[in-house]
């Protein structure tokens with residue numbers, strides 16, 4: 001995928017009526033159906049005409065999104081537009097009112113299991129140590145204990161948590177708590193990682209570091225990631241594609257393919273393309289009335 005990334009040109013696509021205007025080439029891969037493949041890459045997650053209402057209130061959609069195998073996709077949108085709702089529907093934790101999700105070509109009928117989820121709140125159990133929190137996956141899923149312990153130890157090393165194994169959540173900084181929750185989400189090696197504003201509660205300096213560490217981990221493991229954020233810099237810094245959502249009920253109004261080399265630096269402003277992507281997103285938010293600067 002790194003090669004493919006390097007060959008991409010700057011591409012900003014307006015989505016009219018939520019119909020993707022992406023040029024695709026039909027192709028087939030042995031053992032897969034043609035509809036699963038776009039530009040030679042597998043659509044691992046595909047959400048079609050998704051909408052969600054709570055009582056008479058429409059919170060989301062309709063939305064069409066897809067995530068390719070090993071792709072990092074961010075959703076950027078104003079508060080209350082339905083980002084968390086979209087993530088919960090994609091995870092199968094909330095039923096859509098209309099539309100459906102396909103995972104690897106199969107319609108999702110119950111909660112996804114081949115997944116790791118990270119929320120803004122670390123949701124660690126206070127009475128378990130950092131390491132025991134990560135091992136929870138092994139206990140719940142009935143996985144091989146030695147294998148998961150080994151993997152947990154590796155993740156602690158990669159996430160800068162070595163030495164923190166026996167600390168309780170209250171003895172960790174906010175950034176470390178989120179690192180433990182990332183380790184917990186990845187220890188069972190899921191194909192999909194769903195992250196809902198995971199760094200929202202962290203200070204800007206910690207956010208930049210954890211963004212880099214997550215990117216490094218993703219480059220090694222190549223999960224399919226759906227990452228929800230309010231931060232334009234974070235979305236551009238992490239993603240292969242950024243999907244911009246409108247105000248409530250959220251629809252995807254723009255897709256921006258991020259063509260920056262990886263790993264990306266702390267200061268993204270060194271790339272002229274970064275300014276171009278960011279400006280486009282600010283402009284879209286102005287047009288949508290999300291920003292009303294006078």
Ligand SMILES: Nc1ncnc2c1ncn2[C@@H]1O[C@H](COP(=O)(O)OP(=O)(O)OP(=O)(O)O)[C@@H](O)[C@H]1O
Nearest residue numbers: 054059077078079080081082083084085086230248
């Ligand atoms: N279970 C629920 N019952 C009723 N309304 C809900 C429920 N869950 C979410 N909503 C409403 O749906 C809308 C979208 O909520 P959601 O949390 O998905 O937005 P969001 O874009 O993630 O917001 P934020 O960025 O502030 O976290 C909001 O108006 C919210 O109040």
